[in-house]
Amino acid sequence: MHEPIRDNLEEYLRGSASKISQDFHAHLQACEDCAGELREIEAQAEMLHALRPGKEIEPSAGFYARVMDRIEAQGRASIWSVLLEPAFGRRLAVACATLVVLLGTYFVATELSEPIVAVAPTVATTIPASPDLGARSSEGQAAGRDSMQQQRQRDAVLVNLASFHE
Amino acid sequence: MSGLAGALPFPASGARTKAKARVDHRNSEEAALVRRVQARDEIAFREIVERYQAKVFSIIYGILRNHNDAEDIAQQVFSKIYFSIQNFDFRSSLLTWIYKITVNECYDYLRKKRVRKLVYESDFTEEDAQRMQNTEAATDQGPAVDTQLARRDLVLKLLSKLSAEDRSLLMLKEVEGHSVEELSQMTGMNENTIKVKLFRARQKLVKAAQRLNRGAGKL
Numbered sequence: 001m002h003e004p005i006r007d008n009l010e011e012y013l014r015g016s017a018s019k020i021s022q023d024f025h026a027h028l029q030a031c032e033d034c035a036g037e038l039r040e041i042e043a044q045a046e047m048l049h050a051l052r053p054g055k056e057i058e059p060s061a062g063f064y065a066r067v068m069d070r071i072e073a074q075g076r077a078s079i080w081s082v083l084l085e086p087a088f089g090r091r092l093a094v095a096c097a098t099l100v101v102l103l104g105t106y107f108v109a110t111e112l113s114e115p116i117v118a119v120a121p122t123v124a125t126t127i128p129a130s131p132d133l134g135a136r137s138s139e140g141q142a143a144g145r146d147s148m149q150q151q152r153q154r155d156a157v158l159v160n161l162a163s164f165h166e
Numbered sequence: 167m168s169g170l171a172g173a174l175p176f177p178a179s180g181a182r183t184k185a186k187a188r189v190d191h192r193n194s195e196e197a198a199l200v201r202r203v204q205a206r207d208e209i210a211f212r213e214i215v216e217r218y219q220a221k222v223f224s225i226i227y228g229i230l231r232n233h234n235d236a237e238d239i240a241q242q243v244f245s246k247i248y249f250s251i252q253n254f255d256f257r258s259s260l261l262t263w264i265y266k267i268t269v270n271e272c273y274d275y276l277r278k279k280r281v282r283k284l285v286y287e288s289d290f291t292e293e294d295a296q297r298m299q300n301t302e303a304a305t306d307q308g309p310a311v312d313t314q315l316a317r318r319d320l321v322l323k324l325l326s327k328l329s330a331e332d333r334s335l336l337m338l339k340e341v342e343g344h345s346v347e348e349l350s351q352m353t354g355m356n357e358n359t360i361k362v363k364l365f366r367a368r369q370k371l372v373k374a375a376q377r378l379n380r381g382a383g384k385l
Contacts, residue, residue, distance in 0.1 A: 001365075009368075010339075010346050010361055040372045047321045048340035050314060053228035056220050059237060064215050066237075067244045074245055 266334040327374040332367040
């Protein structure tokens with residue numbers, strides 16, 4: 001549809017002849033395409049008038065009470081609407097996303113550290129003859145002996161304290 | 167029909183359009199009423215229901231032509247208004263907002279009804295048949311009624327191809343009879359935008375009707 005028709009279309013459909021420019025009628029006579037399209041649009045505007053109610057309709061008495069009943073019934077069942085409420089829903093989504101990121105980070109971190117722990121005993125058991133490892137095990141035994149001695153000393157102190165009271 | 171035409175502004179009419187005083191929907195008596203409802207004032211909500219119930223009923227009845235459906239959908243409309251009035255942003259008039267909700271509810275209803283009809287088509291009882299015969303006898307005034315019904319069905323079908331915004335804008339113009347200037351005040355959009363939107367909506371309707379005719383021609 002060309003400009004002279006498009007510009008005046010709403011005025012034409014409304015029947016406001018005084019607001020329609022001269023170009024409109026001149027172009028309409030010259031352009032068959034625009035004339036055809038305008039006829040289709042006019043027919044549809046006419047069809048839309050079929051949706052006019054004709055008269056104003058009042059609801060039957062007690063309409064407000066019935067509306068409130070429905071609101072109450074829908075309000076009771078709308079616990080999910082709280083979750084879907086825009087502001088709360090946004091916060092919930094951010095919290096969920098943060099939780100997912102934290103859990104993801106945790107799992108990735110633990111998965112990365114796990115192989116080191118798992119490999120160490122295998123190496124220790126498969127290469128028992130290594131002199132370095134032997135030295136390490138003797139160091140461990142010495143540490144164990146020290147701790148036993150410390151424990152015994154602690155027990156002796158406790159016994160002394162108990163007998164001192166008596 | 168030019169595809170570009172719809173995307174272009176309307177310079178000539180824009181030049182002619184005088185600068186109109188914008189309606190401030192934030193500082194009106196209606197806005198004060200809405201704020202009271204937003205603060206969960208039930209007296210204010212009752213006022214809204216009583217002020218708009220006849221309008222809502224008329225819109226629904228115009229689309230569906232059934233009193234029982236109109237009551238049910240009107241209740242649903244006001245229930246929706248109650249729960250979503252917190253989101254009303256005062257960019258348009260309250261009536262425009264209510265109009266859009268009402269038309270959307272009608273279309274939701276029609277969609278559900280179409281699905282139900284497909285599922286329960288076999289539930290057509292003897293009583294229904296009798297009632298239909300009586301209705302036909304009572305309205306036996308020639309083909310005019312049938313033609314009107316067919317026209318309404320067709321126009322509802324065509325309107326379903328538009329977006330909710332375009333649909334309510336076109337209906338406010340053609341069904342409610344508002345002028346472009348009034349629509350501009352009601353929606354908060356300028357007159358050129360209204361004209362462009364209306365033109366595009368009309369083009370879509372024409373194309374949808376052509377497709378429908380082509381489809382019918384193939385059968």
